[in-house]
Amino acid sequence: MSRTKRKLDHINHALSSKIVNTNGLEDITFVHQSFPETSLNSISIESEYNILKLGAPLFINAMTGGGGKATEGINAQLAEIANSLHIPIAVGSQMAALKDNSQRASYEIVRKNNPRGLVFANVGSEATIDEALACVEMLEADALQIHMNTIQELVMPEGDRDFKGALSHIGKIVEKLHIPVIVKEVGFGMSRETAEKLLENGVECLDTGGKGGTNFSLIENARREKQLPFFDEWGISTAASLVEVKAAGVPHIAASGGIKTSEDIAKAIALGGDMCGMAGQVLKWLQQSGQQAAHENLENVLSELKIIMTALGAKNISELQRVPLIISGDTYHWLQERGNS
Numbered sequence: 001m002s003r004t005k006r007k008l009d010h011i012n013h014a015l016s017s018k019i020v021n022t023n024g025l026e027d028i029t030f031v032h033q034s035f036p037e038t039s040l041n042s043i044s045i046e047s048e049y050n051i052l053k054l055g056a057p058l059f060i061n062a063m064t065g066g067g068g069k070a071t072e073g074i075n076a077q078l079a080e081i082a083n084s085l086h087i088p089i090a091v092g093s094q095m096a097a098l099k100d101n102s103q104r105a106s107y108e109i110v111r112k113n114n115p116r117g118l119v120f121a122n123v124g125s126e127a128t129i130d131e132a133l134a135c136v137e138m139l140e141a142d143a144l145q146i147h148m149n150t151i152q153e154l155v156m157p158e159g160d161r162d163f164k165g166a167l168s169h170i171g172k173i174v175e176k177l178h179i180p181v182i183v184k185e186v187g188f189g190m191s192r193e194t195a196e197k198l199l200e201n202g203v204e205c206l207d208t209g210g211k212g213g214t215n216f217s218l219i220e221n222a223r224r225e226k227q228l229p230f231f232d233e234w235g236i237s238t239a240a241s242l243v244e245v246k247a248a249g250v251p252h253i254a255a256s257g258g259i260k261t262s263e264d265i266a267k268a269i270a271l272g273g274d275m276c277g278m279a280g281q282v283l284k285w286l287q288q289s290g291q292q293a294a295h296e297n298l299e300n301v302l303s304e305l306k307i308i309m310t311a312l313g314a315k316n317i318s319e320l321q322r323v324p325l326i327i328s329g330d331t332y333h334w335l336q337e338r339g340n341s
């Protein structure tokens with residue numbers, strides 16, 4: 001199976017995949033306040049993630065590139081959206097461009113269409129230090145994402161089977177780079193133990209990539225003959241993962257995995273996220289309704305976020321991170337069991 005075909009398969013399956021897990025954010029309830037002492041037009045949603053300054057606590061998460069003109073077209077449109085909304089955008093894994101120079105354009109278009117905005121480069125943990133540096137340079141990137149996708153690899157017939165040494169290798173990449181290095185999951189969530197190990201290896205920026213949105217077990221199972229169905233419900237929900245990595249003391253937390261609405265974003269930030277990543281939902285809006293609709297939907301999500309913050313009495317993102325909330329249902333049960341209540 002060619003790499004290009006796989007990239008296109010991922011997009012098509014991500015668009016058609018059914019949802020079998022929730023992100024856990026339905027278990028979070030805000031505590032209503034009758035005297036919020038706020039006004040809608042004084043709400044600020046400007047945010048910070050490590051040294052990065054964001055117009056809003058939202059970014060378009062890593063999806064594509066490396067699949068020729070089709071993926072170049074998607075990245076071109078996503079980058080224009082990110083540029084006009086002043087939000088960061090990540091590209092999909094750039095390993096394809098390292099192996100085949102002709103694929104570079106499908107990534108470089110993101111910097112071209114978003115010349116002054118924040119762009120995140122993306123590699124797997126197998127990238128050498130020089131390869132990671134080359135990917136950052138390719139995009140003049142402001143941060144590097146390193147994806148951890150063990151389950152996806154195991155379900156992929158042609159995937160990796162050896163996961164030894166990744167942690168210390170990531171530590172070496174962090175040491176060498178002078179921009180934030182964000183270690184991310186791709187929809188199976190991160191535990192407290194994972195976060196602690198990353199912190200020990202010098203990683204201070206994580207993306208939870210929790211369960212409840214795009215499901216790479218379903219996507220890869222749909223592409224193979226002999227299924228591994230036990231991975232379809234595997235993982236830590238986005239809500240539980242946020243509490244776990246916060247408890248580990250991670251200083252810079254990106255919340256992602258099934259983020260679709262303003263309410264999801266508000267809750268994920270209240271649980272400790274500094275910014276939220278959206279992948280599958282943006283792809284759906286773009287592919288099913290077009291660039292203008294995707295832009296308008298994201299803009300709407302951000303104006304609704306301000307309305308929610310007004311009701312909660314949270315004038316800015318750091319106040320939203322401290323609003324009282326109630327955790328119930330499966331997420332409550334999970335956190336009790338894990339001693340995180």
Ligand code: FNR
Binds near residue numbers: 063064185
């Ligand atoms: C992804 N994702 C991803 N992540 C990554 O680090 N490198 C990659 O190349 C890709 N490729 C990719 C392709 C497609 C089509 C999708 C939908 C997603 C994972 C993505 O960044 C994110 O972690 C997960 O999709 C979970 O977020 P959502 O989709 O539930 O918002």
